[in-house]
Structures are given as structure tokens and as C-alpha cells.
Amino acid sequence: MFHIYKIPQVKQLSLSEWQSKLKKSDGEKLESLKQLAGQDQLQMVKLTLLVTPDGQPRVIELVASGLAGDKGRLIGTQRDISDSIAMQRSMKQVAYQDQLTGLFNARALEQTLDKAVLSSEGEIRPFGLLFIDLDGFKQVNDTLGHDAGDLLLKYAAKRMRCCLRLEDEVFRLGGDEFVVWTPAHPKGTEKHALMQQLTTVAEKLKASLTKVFKIHDRECYVSASIGGACFPYDATSAKAVMKCADQAMYLAKENGKNQFVQYVMLEKEQDTFVLNASIRTESEKSSDI
Known part of the structure; x- marks a missing residue:
């Protein structure tokens, strides 16, 4: 034996x-x-x-x-x-988790994008990014205090999570900036289909975030300026596609806020690029948190 x-x-x-x-x-x-x-x-x-x-x-x-x-x-x-092992897992969770909202953080986003781009070698697996900035958050934070601002971010994070599919993910970069990562639907890998997918998600986010937030017995309102970009159509690296979505979000801000702008890369003379804004405005404010 x-x-x-x-x-x-x-x-x-x-x-x-x-x-x-x-x-x-x-x-x-x-x-x-x-x-x-x-x-x-x-x-x-x-x-x-x-x-x-x-x-x-x-x-x-x-x-x-x-x-x-x-x-x-x-x-x-x-x-x-x-x-x-349990301690190591806990430390890893802390490293990749935003402690205020419970969402994944910027470090987790970087890792997710790197893996998504690398996995596309040999087989293109498109995905979309939505860069989100909360309009009016600073006013709430300054008027009602940081505790109220923190509560608003927590509630906003929950609402955003509820707007997504199971395979999608939302990350908090810091402050009132968030990013949504959404892989293309298996039957919708063409650029047009992915752009439509981004539009659908963005409109859900806008509709949810413009509803009233009840904080400390006060009704608070914010909205969302959202920029969208598609991999590999708008950019072929993780850093570049993030920059595209960020630029589109700033254009949404400049054009009046509470808007969704998609980044479209168009080849021009000397390989210059322009932003083509696909803008939808929605100012409806309804109740519930």
C-alpha cells in the first residue's frame, strides 16, 4: 500500500x-x-x-x-x-473596486480593456464604450454637502447597473465620471449594429439618470452627458478608444449637456479626423429614485 x-x-x-x-x-x-x-x-x-x-x-x-x-x-x-488565500482575494477586490459605489474602478477598466483588445487578435470582437459625466452633480455637492453628493453617486451607480445587460459593466473613474463597457451582440458585430447598441444603452442611462433623486428629504436633479466609441472601428487600441469616447462626451457637454454623442472617425486629408455628432436631447424629469 x-x-x-x-x-x-x-x-x-x-x-x-x-x-x-x-x-x-x-x-x-x-x-x-x-x-x-x-x-x-x-x-x-x-x-x-x-x-x-x-x-x-x-x-x-x-x-x-x-x-x-x-x-x-x-x-x-x-x-x-x-x-x-481569502485575504489575497479580499485585497485584490479592494484594488479593483471603487469603495464608495461598489463598482469596478479605473484600474479594473484598464485591465478589462487590455484583455478585450488582446483577445481580439485573430478574431475581431467589437465592443463599445460610453463615457459618462453627470451634469449638475457639482451643484448638488456644493449646495447639500459631500455626504449628499456621495449618496447621489451611490444611487446613480445602482441606476446605471440596472440599465445594462449581464455581460455589460460599468466602472467609476472618479468624481462623477463613469464608463460603460458593452461587448457587441454575437449577431451584431457590424459597426452600425454596435452603434445602435450604444445608442440604446445610452438612452436608457439618460432616462434613468434624469429622474429625481431624493436625498436628505430634498429633490435633486442631474442629467448625463455621454460620449460613445466603438472598437475596432473608431480606434484599435484600448487607450485610443477611451480617448475617442472621452472626446465625444466633451462635445456633448459643449452642445448643451444631457446629450449622447457618438464618435465617428472619418478619414480626411492628411489623416485628420472629425467628430460627427448624433445627438438626442431629453429633458424629461420624473419621480422615483
Whole structure:
């Protein structure tokens, strides 16, 4: 019988006994340790232990070593690293999460765009970006205070999330600036279809954000200036497509706010580009938060 010994507890466990306590896929990792038998070598594996005293799965780091001339057993140590892994995950979540709204932050957006652009190599997978700036937020913040401003941002974040599909995502860059990332529908990869998809999402966002916000027993109103850009049609890099959406948003601001502007890259003489604004204005203000 092939055995694995634990040190310092030195309790003999057979390979099958170990495997019975682990998730099924980890059994192969234990099988790989057999190659150490009879050799003076070390190997470390991470295993998910399902059978525990409290019934909660634990991640175990097992370091096993063979014994020269003894092909029937291994010796080693085990360490519970579950808490360490949980802490690392928590730290990662903090690194990519906006602490005020709970949305993903600018760092997460950068990573998302980099992955989206890289995954398109060999197979174009278009996506759209919406750059959003809240019109009138500064007035609310200055008039009612930062606590009211923070509440408005939290409520606005929830409304934006409710306007999106499951595969879409909204990020907070900071202040009252947000970005929505929306991958093209599988059957709508052409530029026109993606532009229409952006328009649909933008109009939902505008309609939701112009409704009254009730904060500290006060009715507050904001709107949204939104700029849209499409990858790879308007730009072929993550940084460039962000810049396109940002420029379109500023044009929406300049043209009166509470508008949606799509960025269209048109080739002109000497490769210059212009913005072609597709603008829709909606000033309706209705109730509910």
C-alpha cells in the first residue's frame, strides 16, 4: 500500500484516504506524487480539502518528499492556507473596486480593456464604450454637502447597473465620471449594429439618470452627458478608444449637456479626423429614485 506520512503529526494516510477527502479533480495531483517514491526530491501541491471538522472546504498546501530506497511511502508537511488565500482575494477586490459605489474602478477598466483588445487578435470582437459625466452633480455637492453628493453617486451607480445587460459593466473613474463597457451582440458585430447598441444603452442611462433623486428629504436633479466609441472601428487600441469616447462626451457637454454623442472617425486629408455628432436631447424629469 502506498502511504503518505504527515509531519509533525506523523499520522499514516493511504493515497485513497487522502483522495476521499479531496475534491475529485485534485486526486490527479496526488497521483503525480507517486513519481517521488524512492527519490530524495520534494514537490508541493495545493489541494482543496472537502472533508473537514467544521464542514467548510479548506485549501491545503502539501509538501511531499520521497525517501531514497523506499518506494512505498512519502513523508511531508501540510499547511492550511485558506485564510491567506481569502485575504489575497479580499485585497485584490479592494484594488479593483471603487469603495464608495461598489463598482469596478479605473484600474479594473484598464485591465478589462487590455484583455478585450488582446483577445481580439485573430478574431475581431467589437465592443463599445460610453463615457459618462453627470451634469449638475457639482451643484448638488456644493449646495447639500459631500455626504449628499456621495449618496447621489451611490444611487446613480445602482441606476446605471440596472440599465445594462449581464455581460455589460460599468466602472467609476472618479468624481462623477463613469464608463460603460458593452461587448457587441454575437449577431451584431457590424459597426452600425454596435452603434445602435450604444445608442440604446445610452438612452436608457439618460432616462434613468434624469429622474429625481431624493436625498436628505430634498429633490435633486442631474442629467448625463455621454460620449460613445466603438472598437475596432473608431480606434484599435484600448487607450485610443477611451480617448475617442472621452472626446465625444466633451462635445456633448459643449452642445448643451444631457446629450449622447457618438464618435465617428472619418478619414480626411492628411489623416485628420472629425467628430460627427448624433445627438438626442431629453429633458424629461420624473419621480422615483
